[in-house]
Amino acid sequence: GAVVSQHPSRVICKSGTSVKIECRSLDFQATTMFWYRQFPKQSLMLMATSNEGSKATYEQGVEKDKFLINHASLTLSTLTVTSAHPEDSSFYICSARDLGFTSVRTEAFFGQGTRLTVV
């Protein structure tokens, strides 16, 4: 159980175009999903917290108009990188927290990541 599916696993897009990444919780419902970014040889940095039915909360320094997040259902959050540039090339990973977890159980489950290359 507790599977998070991320799609696509790899995408190449042209500079100036937009690309959408999907994050799905397959066997549980998630009111909260998180989006992380990892540059080569660096650790993961939280970009934003996605809440079902409400606006996402972005971390400092992350442009909300460039990284559009939609969490329209309890099993799906999407991240759209708009007007992509080569510097947006990175590894994007989502995670989801089970709606049924109490405050004591804090873990989230991670997708397998999406490698975005902007050419």
Added chain:
Amino acid sequence: KQEVTQIPAALSVPEGENLVLNCSFTDSAIYNLQWFRQDPGKGLTSLLLIQSSQREQTSGRLNASLDKSSGRSTLYIAASQPGDSATYLCAGITSGTYKYIFGTGTRLKVLA
């Protein structure tokens, strides 16, 4: 600012050695701690989750401890194998917001 640091940044050991990876954090909002493994170009594999009340978790050759008072966690790998070669990440989980704050990582190479 919340920070999670890992020492050493890189480690190369011969097969069979026991080794310890260190993780330290400065923010008291970190409630639990989780260790992950990441292979090159891949996602995260969860290894161990330590809740603040547990202090220690074991799985096979892995043992992780957590000392919140000192802001430290260690991952102990017994009898290391070449297949253990990967980057190991620790992440503090904040109470209330459930955000993960990832450490800087330790790149481990176990030589056959």
